[in-house]
Amino acid sequence: MSTHVLPEARVADPREAPAIRWGILAPGGIANEFAAAVASGTASTVVAVGSRSEQRARDFAGRHGVPRAYGSYAELVADDTVDAVYIASPHSEHHDHALLAIEAGKPVLVEKAFTRNVTEARAVIRAGADRGLLVAEAMWARYLPHYDVVRQVVDDGLLGDVVLVRADHSQRLFPDGPDRLALPELAGGALLDLGVYPVAFADHLLGPPASVAARGSLTELGVDSTVGIVLAYASGAVAVLTSSMLARTPCGAEIVGTAARLEIDGPFYSPTGMRLLSPAGEVLAERPGALPDPLRGFSYQAAEFARCLAAGSRESSYVPHAATLRVMSTMDEIRAQVGVRYPGE
Numbered sequence: 001m002s003t004h005v006l007p008e009a010r011v012a013d014p015r016e017a018p019a020i021r022w023g024i025l026a027p028g029g030i031a032n033e034f035a036a037a038v039a040s041g042t043a044s045t046v047v048a049v050g051s052r053s054e055q056r057a058r059d060f061a062g063r064h065g066v067p068r069a070y071g072s073y074a075e076l077v078a079d080d081t082v083d084a085v086y087i088a089s090p091h092s093e094h095h096d097h098a099l100l101a102i103e104a105g106k107p108v109l110v111e112k113a114f115t116r117n118v119t120e121a122r123a124v125i126r127a128g129a130d131r132g133l134l135v136a137e138a139m140w141a142r143y144l145p146h147y148d149v150v151r152q153v154v155d156d157g158l159l160g161d162v163v164l165v166r167a168d169h170s171q172r173l174f175p176d177g178p179d180r181l182a183l184p185e186l187a188g189g190a191l192l193d194l195g196v197y198p199v200a201f202a203d204h205l206l207g208p209p210a211s212v213a214a215r216g217s218l219t220e221l222g223v224d225s226t227v228g229i230v231l232a233y234a235s236g237a238v239a240v241l242t243s244s245m246l247a248r249t250p251c252g253a254e255i256v257g258t259a260a261r262l263e264i265d266g267p268f269y270s271p272t273g274m275r276l277l278s279p280a281g282e283v284l285a286e287r288p289g290a291l292p293d294p295l296r297g298f299s300y301q302a303a304e305f306a307r308c309l310a311a312g313s314r315e316s317s318y319v320p321h322a323a324t325l326r327v328m329s330t331m332d333e334i335r336a337q338v339g340v341r342y343p344g345e
Helices: 028-042 054-064 072-078 091-103 118-131 146-154 190-206 295-311 323-340
Strands: 021-025 045-050 069-071 084-087 110-111 135-138 162-168 212-220 224-232 237-242 253-257 261-264 274-277 283-287
Touching: 021 072, 021 190, 028 045, 028 054, 045 054, 045 072, 069 072, 072 091, 084 091, 084 295, 091 110, 091 162, 110 118, 110 295, 118 135, 118 237, 118 323, 135 237, 135 323, 146 253, 146 261, 146 274, 162 190, 162 224, 190 224, 190 237, 190 253, 190 261, 190 323, 212 323, 237 323
Parallel strands: 021 045, 021 084, 045 069, 084 110, 110 135, 162 237
Antiparallel strands: 162 253, 212 224, 224 237, 253 261, 261 274, 274 283
């Protein structure tokens, strides 16, 4: 019988975090998930929602029991009862909407991809620092318990020296998916919406790459439909990452070391199981991935933001500003090599 044991997650229960009052900017699909996760898995509440359409805001408020609905983003960020703003608009608008909230004195949790490019990301982070406000990226996977376990497995040397990281995130979302994925003016394409997960996963494990190589295919409007990425690191490790919006894949991930490998079930970025295997393929240890009811995946990032806000922090250790900037910089280089440029860049 194997004596190998995977480490326990060190992530705190989201329900034990301080309570804050959220405002949601842009009531799209991901905002629905965030509101449900706040309500079911944290002590916090969503007290306001803002949309360019007052009716859309009211519909969202009705679904989630939110007391105030605004027909403009300016009204939302001006609400004195809102402690923090969750930015859930398309990537193309994150920079402007985050600055709008920051200028109103509101801390912000900004959906991934954080902005269109690293220049915009620096501007948002700098604005938050100038006002002394908490700014964090809603890369929800990096706040989850199983990501902490993966981090410990690597840091504790259970895999030996990491040689190879593989990760894929592909969904069939084009041509019949949301307009924001198809349009350059909305920062569309597979990379910023889907590929950000593998890129951020590699960053979580290996930090900044020494070199980036990328190839891909483009749609008629010039956004990336499929991208293949090879990142090389000073340690000698290599990350092979793929993403497509043309077809669905298992969305798994694997970390291969000189002593063992770790397989992470798909979707690797959501609460999921993993197994430690010997070089010969023997299962040495396993960990299930389900969260305890009623927690949801987004509960963890909302709770961490509340803890940081209560502590007076300006960033989260789960996704520090340096990590956000590294990921955005890497994606800028990938887009440049693939040939994607957004209007106004």
